[in-house]
Amino acid sequence: MSENKTTLTDAVHDLLKKAIIEQALKPGMRLPEDTVGEQFGVSRTIVRHAFVRLEHEGLIATRRNRGAFVAEPTRDEAQNVFEVRRCLESDVIRLLCKRMPESGYDRLESHVRHEQAVRGKDGPVAIRLAGEFHILLAELTGNPVLARYVAEVVLRCSLILSLYARSHSSDCAVDEHSQIIEAIRSGDAAAAIAIMEHHLGAVADRAALVNPQDSIQSILSHYGKELAP
Incomplete structure (x- = not known):
């Protein structure tokens, strides 16, 4: 070409x-x-x-x-993607706690300031920036293979959220991103990974990866209350 x-x-x-x-x-x-x-x-x-x-x-x-x-990922595919993402990003944290580049914190903090600037103003851009924060973390490891894999799963997660999310607000993500930066800065990999796993768990929760159709019992229980004495 x-x-x-x-x-x-x-x-x-x-x-x-x-x-x-x-x-x-x-x-x-x-x-x-x-x-x-x-x-x-x-x-x-x-x-x-x-x-x-x-x-x-x-x-x-x-x-x-x-x-x-x-693409329209199935819920099983979505769960698989989130599982892989948690594994990959835990390794990203481990590596960054050992070898954050000199300009790394400045780049991360600049990105968070960009996220804060669009907070509550432009939902789609905020969602994209939230994903790009995680891609930047992976790039800062200096491992291009890991960065490529993380970028792929982050992009797939964004697509999954657009399909399944109950709430797609990224407001809370900005504060969590700041917490992740400080945890890495502390050099405590275990604590930093715990914060990242909690953060990604909240992202997955927003995707509501459960059967979207309520059971007949749960549907009728609402109406059954009208029969209660």
Whole structure:
């Protein structure tokens, strides 16, 4: 692929990814190649290359003879993704407690200030920034393989939250991010990991990864109260 095509593919990929993470493109929404190409002023070939990358990242799915759609992870898939994320981010914390780069805390604190600036003002951007905080943590380990895996699961978690979350507010996440920074700064890996696990547990809880359909017993119990003496 030529350098120009690579640059265009990167741009289309990044824009589509941003639109998915910010929930402008919803899970299950069809992505016609010609429409995407027209909107971005690129060929269908460029769009297809971007789609391949997004599919590898778990953000879109292609269906035979039907085209591409924003991915709709099942609840089992979502639980698996959150399990992997907790494992990976615990290792991120362990590594950062040993080898935070000199500029690391400044970069993290700058990111949190950015999060605080949009707090309560722009929900989709706040959600994206919340995920990018975790990706930045992984990048600061200096391990590009770990950073790539963390970025993938964080992006998938953002998609899962847009599909299943009962409440998608990231307000509490900003304060928790500050707590994570201070815990790493203390050098106490066990304490820092505990804070991270609590934080990620709260994120998973917002995804409400349980059967969304109430049982007939729970539904009728509400109405049954009207019969109570």
